[in-house]
Amino acid sequence: MNLDELDKRILAMLVENARSPYSRIAREIGVAESTVLSRVRKMLEEGVIISFETRVNHKKLGYHIYAWIGLTTDPDKTIEAAEKIAEDDRTLEVHVTSGPHRIVVSGFFKDFEDYSDFLNKRIYPLTGLRDFHESIVISTVKPSPERKRRLVL
Secondary structure (H helix, E strand, C coil): CCCCHHHHHHHHHHHHCCCCCHHHHHHHHCCCHHHHHHHHHHHHHCCCCCCCCCCCCHHHHCCCEEEEEEEEECHHHHHHHHHHHHCCCCEEEEEECCCCCCEEEEEEECCHHHHHHHHHHHHCCCCCEEEEEEEECCCCCCCCHHHHHCCCC
């Protein structure tokens, strides 16, 4: 689907706040509410909009550690390892990638004890694990809207 400028403006407002009433969106961009509704329906049908979700502040829920982990694995064990890691609810994202790490993982953890538990139970026992590097996020300058949406409990 090719998005025109109107679609892009509607989409940008919904990404900022998925609960925005269509009447408010219509008023702010100067079109009829029915136009917004039909455009949103079309984007849903075409798969441009996948779902409407709630953004969560994980720190308010007691998750104070946000970490990225890059793993190098044996090529024939990469998918199996990624799937095993993805089973853990603390993971936000699990990607199979090119480059120095075959798997890149991000996740939220309550504290260092919880993070250590994740490493001990999910990372260290992986079959085919060659190496890994971890980074604890100190601060975020530009958060991805997607990162905020996945609820870790």
